[in-house]
Amino acid sequence: MSTTPTLPKVRASELVGRGWLNTGGRELKLADLRGKIVVLDFWTFCCLNCLHVLDELRELEEAHRDVLVIVGVHSPKFAHEADPEALAAAVERYDVRHPVLDDPELVTWDAYTARAWPTLVVVDPQGYVVAQMAGEGHASAVAALVRELVAEHEAKGTLHRGDGPYVAPTPEPTTVRFPAAAVELPGGNLLVADAGHHGLAELAPDGETLVRRIGSGERGLVDGGPAPDGTHAARFSEPNGLCLVPDALRDRLGYDVLVADTVNHTLRGVHLESGEVYTVAGTGRQYMVGGHENVEVPGEQPRAHVSDEELAATTVRLSSPWDVAWSEPLSAFVVAMAGNHTLWVFDPVASDGDGSLRLLAGTMNEGLEDGPGAAAWFAQPSRLAPTLDTDRRPDGGFWLADAETSALRRVTPAGAADVDVSTAVGQGLYDFGHRDGTAAEALLQHPLGVATLPDGSAVVADTYNGALRRYDPRSGEVTTLATGLAEPSDVLVQEGEGRVHLLAVESAAHRLTRVALPADLVGRVLDGGAHRVAREATEIAGGTVRLEVPFTPAPGQKLDDRFGPSTELRISATPPELLLDGAGDGTDLVRDLRIDPAVAEGVLHVTAKAASCDLPPQDAVLGPDGEPEDFFPACHLAQQDWGVPVTVTADGAATLTLPLRG
Structure with a gap:
């Protein structure tokens, strides 16, 4: 490998933005942090890679709070992320335990010449930049650098131990906290992925009354069930997608619901009657694209994953599974693997009943590319919903909310084991907005949810526009059904008494909200404008x-x-x-x-x-x-x-x- 230049050692630029979070209202300057090792984390809350880095740094942050200050510099990609209330909600949602600078105009981003989300910049106790890192996988490097800097500056007398500037906020209690998704259970109750409480919540049909909780409410990866004292042993970490197991498989598998346990990088099975929780896929460690050790077999050295292999489900590392959906043609579950921009197949009965995983679609490159599954590009694939044929019956395909490209994609079966991918609405990584009209001109903004209406059209939870949108594949038109929602992350279609209602999972409002469909299913035509990412x-x-x-x-x-x-x-x-x-x-x-x-x-x-x-x-x-x-x-x-x-x-x-x- 040819050598590349090292970065020059320079004074750190001042931290300039609109305001601060997690400081108790205090404005911070770099001079206030002199004597501490400072790690600037340039992030934006839409970016799953940024959320991975938040998780990578948690242990380091807790271990070195007396000498290390992490400062999140929030430099938004999407227009919605520049809303200060949305940022405050995201800081709480993702349990950020350090000061956060609100940098909506990208002033500090530009001062440090950041070019990617995420980017880390390490500043020594004397105010000099000593390292800059882009992307994921730097936790061990930052930890080693912190140890070196502690030894160096303690010897020089320039390290100051003591409490940092972080002030924890006090959240208001709610029944659910940042709910991510919901499914309707037999009997009418609702099961909610209660991401902010790191568990599942079963609600009555009114969507408000709590029936029970599944999980202890603490972040972690622990299997188990309820105890006689009313506590629950199981732990999740920001669970997201939910899928009911087909009736014919429930007794054989021993669980009724499959859960995408996103931050644990696992799939979990839940037995509804007993409340028991099982880990059925994943190791709890993240699949790093290009990594040498992505498969873990007990008694063997970890090895690299081969893309066309069928892998024992509990030996392969996953990467932020966001949703799961049953596929009749595949006789298996499809997994939207948001962390590495792919779709996978989880066969729960393969490998002598232990389950298997294989890659279905995606190259692990981030972008908007259609074609055969092996060549398609996705960007944080998020929610899946079945597509219907002309007779309004499931045809084995899926609608897919592809969040970072602000796109609605269609995944169509192509033979016994393959798929084709096409784009219904969306233009790429950098174009977004709220615009109705033909599919070619319509714009979404970071949609996380999608469901299928009885007529075969798709209703999209257009998350950063706070809206529900409808795409009609017959006319090719996009219309708006509802606005004013607080970051809807999922939507359920409920039929009864000759009416169709939508149940929106309003994540940032911590609630489920029923929305009546217009009688003619047309909605209002809106043009809220087009946007491009504001980076120079x-x-x-x-x-x-x-x-x-x-x-x-x-x-x-x-x-x-x-x-x-x-x-x-x-x-x-x-x-x-x-x-x-x-x-x-x-x-x-x-x-x-x-x-x-x-x-x-x-x-x-x-x-x-x-x-x-x-x-x-x-x-x-x-x-x-x-x-x-x-x-x-x-x-x-x-x-x-x-x-x-x-x-x-x-x-x-x-x-x-x-x-x-x-």
Whole structure:
């Protein structure tokens, strides 16, 4: 691998924004944090990769609160995320336990030249930037750097121990907290994925009266059921999607509901009568794209996943499963794997009844690409709903809410084991809004939910527009059914007495709300405008542009080439004509691109990965082969996808630097 430049050591820029959260109303300045190690976490609450980083840093944050201050710098992608009330709700929803700077104009984002969500910047106790990292998988690197900085600055007398500026908010009690999804149970009760309470809530048909809770209410991954004292042993972590198990399978499987336990990276089975909870898929560890160790078999060394393998369900790492839905043609559940932009198949009776998993669709690249499942691109696939044929019967396909592309996709069976993917509504990662009309001109904003109406049309929980929208596949028209909802994340279609009602899961309002459909199912036609992500485009020159992705292994680690090349770089462009040369895959983190000066603007899509492993201890005993004995180095994978908007100008930059870890 060619060497890449290290980042220069510079003074950290001031933290400038609209205001602060989690500080008790106090405005913070960098000078207030002098003497502490500061980690700036540039995030936006729509971004699942950002939420992964929040989870990666929790243990480090708790272990070093006397010397370490994490500051979340919220730099929004979507218009809704710039709403201060929406940000306050997100900080509570995701249990953020550090100060958060509201940066709606991207002032601090630009000052630190961030180019990707998420980005971490480490500032030493004297106010100097010592590292910048993009993407996921940096927890071990940050931990090692914190240990080094503590030792260095304690020796210099520049480290100040003591409490940080975090002030915990006091949430108002509610029956459900940030509900994510709901299903109707036999008998009419409702089962709700109560994400904010890390459990499930069974409600009466009125959608308000609590019948029981399933789960202890504490974040964690624990199986079990209710105890005689009324407590519940099971633990979840922000459960999301719910799916009823087909009647014919319930006795055989021993559970009635399948749950996408999103932050635990698992699927859980729930037996309704007993309240018992079981882990049926996943290991509890996240699947890192490109990772060397994604399959864990007891008694064996962890190994890499092969995409066309059928894997024992409890041995493969998942990545933020968001929803599950039964597929009759596949005789299995389809899993929307939001964390790595894919769809998977969970067969609960394969492998002698232990269940299996296999990849169904998606390349693990983030974007909007249609075609055969193996070539399709998704972007945080979120909710699934069955499609209907012309006789209004399930045809084996699915509607899919594809959140980050603000799109409604259609997944259609193609043979016994494959699917085709098409886009009904949506234009890509950077275009969104609230606009009705033909599918080609209609716009959504980060939809998380979708359901199927009796006439075969799709009703979309258009989350960041606070709306329910309808797409009619026969006319190709999009209309608005309801507005003014608080981040609807799911919607149920309920039929009875000749009427159809919608039950919206209003996540940010902590409630379920019934919405009557218009008699003619048309709704109001709205045009709330179109938006593009507000990030400034990077000016680059036509001709040769050198792309550099600096990566430095963490202290105590080295590049890991045990299983092949330790680094990978993938580059493409929208439009493809922007790149005359330089597209494709390689292992070098430096590449010369040839930019067409006749293409005025576009987006460079860059994916970088780097694997490192622990160095042996200095006193390790070497074996006959010269390798340390009884030493099994852990693998650490860093990865990031950048979508860099660019404009091509005569005096644009001839070098583009995207630090993976510098």
